[in-house]
Amino acid sequence: MNSLSLRIFLFFFVSSLSRVWSLQATPRLRSIDRSDPIRSMASAAATTTKKMITLKSSDGEEFEVEEAVAMESQTIRHMIEDDCAENGIPLPNVTSKILSKVIEYCKKHVDAAAKPSDEAGAAAAAAAAAAAGGGGGKASAVPEDDLKAWDAEFVKVDQTTLFDLILAANYLNIKGLLDLTCQTVADMIKGKTPEEIRKTFNIKNDFTPEEEEEIRRENQWAFE
Amino acid sequence: MASDISVAVPSECSPFSRSQTAKTLATERPWLNLYGVRVRPVAPFESLSGKRFVDPALIHRCLPDELLFEVFTRMCPYTLGRAACVCRKWRYTIRNPSLWRSACLKTWQMSGAEANYKIVRSVYDGSWRKMWVQRPRLRTDGLYVSRNTYIHTGVAEWKVTNPVHVVCYYRYLRFYSSGKFLYKISSQRVKEVVKCMNFRASKADCVFKGDSILSGDQVEAALLYPGLRLTLLRMRLRLRGTTIGANNRLDVVKLVTTGVNEDDLKNREDDVLRIVEGWEEDETHDPDVPAISHRRGLTPFVFVPFEETETSVLNLPVDKMDYFVPG
Numbered sequence: 369m370n371s372l373s374l375r376i377f378l379f380f381f382v383s384s385l386s387r388v389w390s391l392q393a394t395p396r397l398r399s400i401d402r403s404d405p406i407r408s409m410a411s412a413a414a415t416t417t418k419k420m421i422t423l424k425s426s427d428g429e430e431f432e433v434e435e436a437v438a439m440e441s442q443t444i445r446h447m448i449e450d451d452c453a454e455n456g457i458p459l460p461n462v463t464s465k466i467l468s469k470v471i472e473y474c475k476k477h478v479d480a481a482a483k484p485s486d487e488a489g490a491a492a493a494a495a496a497a498a499a500a501g502g503g504g505g506k507a508s509a510v511p512e513d514d515l516k517a518w519d520a521e522f523v524k525v526d527q528t529t530l531f532d533l534i535l536a537a538n539y540l541n542i543k544g545l546l547d548l549t550c551q552t553v554a555d556m557i558k559g560k561t562p563e564e565i566r567k568t569f570n571i572k573n574d575f576t577p578e579e580e581e582e583i584r585r586e587n588q589w590a591f592e
Numbered sequence: 593m594a595s596d597i598s599v600a601v602p603s604e605c606s607p608f609s610r611s612q613t614a615k616t617l618a619t620e621r622p623w624l625n626l627y628g629v630r631v632r633p634v635a636p637f638e639s640l641s642g643k644r645f646v647d648p649a650l651i652h653r654c655l656p657d658e659l660l661f662e663v664f665t666r667m668c669p670y671t672l673g674r675a676a677c678v679c680r681k682w683r684y685t686i687r688n689p690s691l692w693r694s695a696c697l698k699t700w701q702m703s704g705a706e707a708n709y710k711i712v713r714s715v716y717d718g719s720w721r722k723m724w725v726q727r728p729r730l731r732t733d734g735l736y737v738s739r740n741t742y743i744h745t746g747v748a749e750w751k752v753t754n755p756v757h758v759v760c761y762y763r764y765l766r767f768y769s770s771g772k773f774l775y776k777i778s779s780q781r782v783k784e785v786v787k788c789m790n791f792r793a794s795k796a797d798c799v800f801k802g803d804s805i806l807s808g809d810q811v812e813a814a815l816l817y818p819g820l821r822l823t824l825l826r827m828r829l830r831l832r833g834t835t836i837g838a839n840n841r842l843d844v845v846k847l848v849t850t851g852v853n854e855d856d857l858k859n860r861e862d863d864v865l866r867i868v869e870g871w872e873e874d875e876t877h878d879p880d881v882p883a884i885s886h887r888r889g890l891t892p893f894v895f896v897p898f899e900e901t902e903t904s905v906l907n908l909p910v911d912k913m914d915y916f917v918p919g
Contacts, residue, residue, distance in 0.1 A: 528654070531650065531654035532654065534655060534662075538658075547666075553651075553663045554663050554671075557671060558668070558671045559671070559899050562674055566678055569649050570649050570650060571649040571652070572648055572649065573678075573679060574679055587673040587674065588836075589833070589836060589838045590669075590676075591673075592835050592840050
């Protein structure tokens with residue numbers, strides 16, 4: 369049952385968000401009946417008990433999350449598929465502070481992906497095709513902008529946390545979070561002169577005056 | 593300073609090590625190899641005192657090089673150029689050719705990927721960065737603005753003793769990597785026009801869409817004015833820059849308005865340039881609209897990046913700016 373609901377979540381996640389994920393059908397899931405996902409989802413929703421995964425941060429704190437949320441991370445996903453996740457997953461490179469933020473991100477994105485599918489399922493079950501088309505269309509348009517706004521708020525953190533988030537996203541292999549955080553840093557660099565960039569990131573200018581001049585000449589085209 | 597090296601010969605002197613000991617007993621002066629080699633000056637390094645060099649920058653302490661590179665892949669090439677001037681680490685990371693390769697392939701996508709690979713190998717020694725800097729490209733991160741003025745004699749009135757006005761109007765061009773461009777001619781300043789120079793502009797904004805093609809440093813552009821009397825505007829421009837790679841000036845070689853008829857329009861498939869392919873200078877297909885090669889209003893276009901649209905000198909009124917932007 370858990371793997372069934374997981375399959376449905378992933379199915380709608382792929383169809384409603386335009387982000388590219390590398391999804392591989394696992395042996396466990398191939399036996400699912402693909403003919404009528406909406407009806408089987410409705411029946412699954414009634415009886416589902418979500419499987420919880422325990423994640424252990426480097427400072428010993430334990431976080432219980434739904435399997436679907438944990439599967440946002442490709443690293444954790446591979447561990448679950450290889451059956452290494454029975455006693456919880458230790459993450460020695462991630463502190464509890466960062467892990468809680470990462471979980472918050474994954475949860476928000478899984479929920480955002482699930483919501484349009486919920487509304488589409490309910491409308492289809494009401495047997496009104498026009499309502500399903502209109503309801504489904506509306507539900508998927510608004511969360512996109514809301515999600516973007518939520519993402520923008522999510523990365524309004526100090527530099528330390530931001531860099532730790534990049535490291536965590538890289539270690540846990542969460543493409544969406546990596547894109548978001550790297551883009552934030554890129555936007556911090558954009559539009560600034562080299563001196564301003566140095567000030568923002570407290571970088572020491574280790575060029576000698578001759579080197580500085582040479583570099584400036586080489587890249588003069590970027591300043592004109 | 594260093595005298596001849598003498599090494600105590602080890603007691604277990606096997607035949608193998610005999611040649612090695614012979615070598616170590618001979619005088620070695622490795623510094624002699626440095627004569628004639630230009631050694632780059634190295635910034636003062638504190639490790640001589642035994643203390644480890646601690647980088648004050650948080651970003652360098654936290655992020656490994658691959659993740660710094662990931663950040664750089666999400667920046668536009670002009671930001672990359674500026675970031676290369678920040679510190680040695682960044683300069684070295686930005687030298688990575690894959691960054692410049694993706695920039696080149698995106699900018700010159702109209703030539704096609706295969707042609708670009710051929711060009712970089714034959715003309716630019718396989719260096720994508722060299723191709724980016726040296727090959728003429730139309731900049732897409734701002735507007736090309738041409739500021740034209742003319743004298744307009746007004747009516748001498750009771751109190752007005754100076755009936756001569758300097759009228760100022762602008763031509764705006766915005767290019768896209770897909771080969772399309774937007775054109776607007778208006779008396780509005782740069783900072784007002786920049787808001788409507790995009791594909792979402794309404795009809796009231798008078799922004800016209802056309803197609804352009806870049807061959808070497810020559811730009812051929814054509815757009816169709818909508819309306820009853822179909823007028824087509826053809827432009828031939830030459831791309832140059834105030835410094836190598838800047839590509840921030842467009843000289844007007846020719847500006848021709850000509851007429852088209854219904855048949856011409858039927859053949860084109862969304863490419864305005866194809867209509868006028870092979871036409872003569874004074875050719876027109878609509879007898880009501882003569883082909884005019886304009887002689888006035890041909891000031892060179894100056895590039896204004898989007899970040900500078902608010903602060904550009906081109907925003908100043910005529911009395912404060914009656915000179916042309918140099919270069």
